[in-house]
Amino acid sequence: MLKVLKLKRKQNIIGWGFILPATILIFIFYFYPIIRALLISFQSGVGINLSYAGLINYRRLFVDSLFKGSLSNVFIFLILQVPLMLFLALIIASLLNDHKLKFRGFFRIAIFLPCATSLVAYALIFRSIFALDGFANILLMNLNLISSPINWIGQPWTARILIVLALTWRWTGYNMIFYLAGLQNINPTIYEAAKIDGANAWTRFTKITIPLLKPIILLTTIMSTNGTLQIFDETQILTNGGPANATLSLSQYIYRLSFEYSPRFGYAAAISYVIFLLVAILAFIQMKVGDRR
Amino acid sequence: MKKGLTLLLIFVVVFLGFSPVTAEAEQEVTITVWCWDPSFNIYAMEEAAKIYAEIAPHVTIDVIEESDVEIKLTTMVNAGQTDALPDILLMQDNSLHKNIISYPDTFFDLTDSGIDFAQFADYKVALSVVNGRNYAVPFDNGTAINAIRTDVLQQAGYTLADFTDITWSEYLKIGKDVLDKTGKPLLSAIAESPGLLMTMLQSAGTWMFDPNGEVYIAENAVLKEIVEVYIELVKSGVLVQVNEWDQYISSFNRGTVAGTINGCWIIGSIVQQTDQKGKWGITNIPKLDRAPNATNYSNQGGSSWMVLASSAHPEVATDFLAHTFAGSVKLYETILPSSGALATYLPAGDSAVYNQPHEFFGGQAIYADITAFAAKVPQVSYGLYNYEARDALGNAITQIMAGADIDAALREAEESVKFLMW
The missing domain is CATH 3.40.190.10 (Periplasmic binding protein-like II)
Structure with missing residues (x-):
């Protein structure tokens, strides 16, 4: 008995020993900054001249038009982009899951490849494609779809659509991989049975694929929501938040407050906590809605 | 013999006491500099280092290419990590006031350093003055x-x-x-x-x-x-x-x-x-x-050199700037033809190099013209x-x-x- 206890304790110690380095690192580089940021968000002042200010930073958020503007921008991206991207990813995944499809490997790689590119590089390329004299305008003009070039990044809505397009191009393949993996776990006999019962492709997609992929759809929705709320690179490089702040994102506003404007780390930290809360709330809602067991 | 040694020691101590800069001259000193753009600022700084090497051979100027000077500065000062900062850094003129005020006591006060700020274009000097104190040596011209x-x-x-x-x-x-x-x-x-x-x-x-x-x-x-x-x-x-x-x-x-x-x-x-x-x-x-x-x-754009208060040898760093960017017409004569780095250091405008015709501009002596604009x-x-x-x-x-x-x-x-x- 005593021996068993000793062995158990020994195993426990070894177990803890394995976890400890990672735990310590996570505490130092994740939890400590999270707590520090919370403390800083209660401070106010320029640069290092910080002093305790209570909830002033949080109260200020309600009257900050730039904050409200960037919040609504981010939600516009979220509402337009996440459903579009996930729906596309689902359809492509189901198409690629067809065993009779030729060159599946090629298509899979071709669609996944964009998300292996650097965020900065792809944003730069998108910017040059959608420049006034860029490829997109030349193509549309030659197809006679438009008569004069569209100033994509110069107008609020075209700029937003451009961001959504870029994000979709970059991330659809990434989500598709999750769905493909999920589809592997669905027993092909279910589809076979449905086919025999006369279910067409659309019915099979909506009645079998989507319900059985629900946990993965939930996962990708939460990840995409999280990613979109924190969007930075695309809006910084493609549109630089413009025109007239029409594509300014929350992270970009945080960056400006910390590194471009007179540094206000307290206020920037408060905004980062708003993102944190939003992600938490949205994830909670999605889990409640998506996970009805 | 012993007496003589004591006297010598006293002499040395007194001598050192009266001239602190020379005191440091006894030992090797390295001054680190952060700036961006190899063909412009870094090049100019390296040429300045060559000039100073003749004046003070014990001082090594270590120029480090750093394209995000301001972001690094902001991060380090806010984190209290001033020991990782360089001795000298280049700062956009647009940001000078912001940083001097946001980070008090971070930059070395150059007012009484012996640098003659009257030798620079007035508008440029004004950009780095806060509460009547000078915090930067003007460099590239944005006229x-x-x-x-x-x-x-x-x-x-x-x-x-x-x-x-x-x-x-x-x-x-x-x-x-x-x-x-x-x-x-x-x-x-x-x-x-x-x-x-x-x-x-x-x-x-x-x-x-x-x-x-x-x-x-x-x-x-x-x-x-x-x-x-x-x-x-x-x-x-x-x-x-x-x-x-x-x-x-x-x-x-x-x-x-x-x-x-x-x-x-x-x-x-x-x-x-x-x-x-x-x-x-x-x-x-x-x-x-x-x-x-x-x-x-x-004026549009431009940048200036700042000395950091956290430097171990702010006097040496200042002395370096005083003998080069704030005192050497030769430096500006060297960097102008090869990089086009134009000074706001007005004495350089009288130099023969500045008055040379520029072929690209149809033989116009553009540098002399621009230096004349800068003064106004x-x-x-x-x-x-x-x-x-x-x-x-x-x-x-x-x-x-x-x-x-x-x-x-x-x-x-x-x-x-x-x-x-x-």
């Missing part, structure tokens, strides 16, 4: 120039002289004529960027802030005149708007537009187009018609909230060009800057 294709002017029957000491209304008139005759606009500007507007503001000795640091946008009659001039420039086609920096550069490199108005550092981009050699000329910028203190001189640039204070104001003005001009009312847009810009000042 505004009006660079024009003389061959295009010739086709339309004009010369560079027709653009010298003129007003914006005259510029517009000639500009329309040049456009009619040659099909070429005179200017290009980035749509979102208020750069040209800011150049015009400084040319009339005013800014987006009044001398007390209060926002001065909505009630600024000069700014309103500037916006009207800008709209007129765009509407008449004399100025074409582009979306980004690369398009701006290629607009004059490709010859789509026949000129540009910017800080004189833009010369570096103009001379890249070697087939346009001899076809350019440089003159002063147009002045505003109605503004009370309007001049033909302004009106002084303004960019203040603590310069970037906030710049963004707000950029948004305002975007909205105005999209059809918004000028007063309403400027009012909104003023409100948004005020909101960010708290």
Whole structure:
């Protein structure tokens, strides 16, 4: 008995020993900054001249038009982009899951490849494609779809659509991989049975694929929501938040407050906590809605 | 013998006590410098190091390429990690006030360091003075120039002289004529960027802030005149708007537009187009018609050297700057021909090198001209909230060009800057 206890304790110690380095690192580089940021968000002042200010930073958020503007921008991206991207990813995944499809490997790689590119590089390329004299305008003009070039990044809505397009191009393949993996776990006999019962492709997609992929759809929705709320690179490089702040994102506003404007780390930290809360709330809602067991 | 040694020691101590800089001269000292751009700032710093090596051979200048100086500075100072900072760093003039005020006691006070600030262009020195104390040694020159294709002017029957000491209304008139005759606009500007507007503001000795640091946008009659001039420039086609920096550069490199108005550092981009050699000329910028203190001189961009208070040898770093960027005409003579790094150090303007003709600009002695312009640039204070104001003005001009009312847009810009000042 005593021996068993000793062995158990020994195993426990070894177990803890394995976890400890990672735990310590996570505490130092994740939890400590999270707590520090919370403390800083209660401070106010320029640069290092910080002093305790209570909830002033949080109260200020309600009257900050730039904050409200960037919040609504981010939600516009979220509402337009996440459903579009996930729906596309689902359809492509189901198409690629067809065993009779030729060159599946090629298509899979071709669609996944964009998300292996650097965020900065792809944003730069998108910017040059959608420049006034860029490829997109030349193509549309030659197809006679438009008569004069569209100033994509110069107008609020075209700029937003451009961001959504870029994000979709970059991330659809990434989500598709999750769905493909999920589809592997669905027993092909279910589809076979449905086919025999006369279910067409659309019915099979909506009645079998989507319900059985629900946990993965939930996962990708939460990840995409999280990613979109924190969007930075695309809006910084493609549109630089413009025109007239029409594509300014929350992270970009945080960056400006910390590194471009007179540094206000307290206020920037408060905004980062708003993102944190939003992600938490949205994830909670999605889990409640998506996970009805 | 022992007595003699003691005497010697006393002598040494007394001698050292009286001249602290020499005291450090006894030991090896390394001064680290952060700056960006290998062909410009880094090159200049390395040349300065060579000059100082002859004066103080025990001092090593270690130049480190750092493209995000300000971001690193912000992060380190906020984290309290000042020991990782360099001894000297290069700072954009636009950010000088902001950083000096945001990070008190971070920068070494150069006021009584023996550097003669009177030798620099006044407007440039003023940018690094806070509460009457000097915090930076001025370096690269941002004096505004009006660079024009003389061959295009010739086709339309004009010369560079027709653009010298003129007003914006005259510029517009000639500009329309040049456009009619040659099909070429005179200017290009980035749509979102208020750069040209800011150049015009400084040319009339005013800014987006009044001398007390209060926002001065909505009630600024000069700014309103500037916006009207800008709209007129765009509407008449004399100025074409582009979306980004690369398009701006290629607009004059490709010859789509026949000129540009910017800080004189833009010369570096103009001379890249070697087939346009001899076809350019440089003159002063147009002045505003109605503004009370309007001049033909302004500034756009530029940077200065700062010594950090956390440095182990701030006196050595200062002495280095005093003997090079603030005291060596030879340095400026070396860096000018190869990099085009133009000084705001006025004695350099008298040097023979500065008076040499520049082939690209049809033999014009452009450096002497620009140094002469620099001495006449009106002084303004960019203040603590310069970037906030710049963004707000950029948004305002975007909205105005999209059809918004000028007063309403400027009012909104003023409100948004005020909101960010708290």
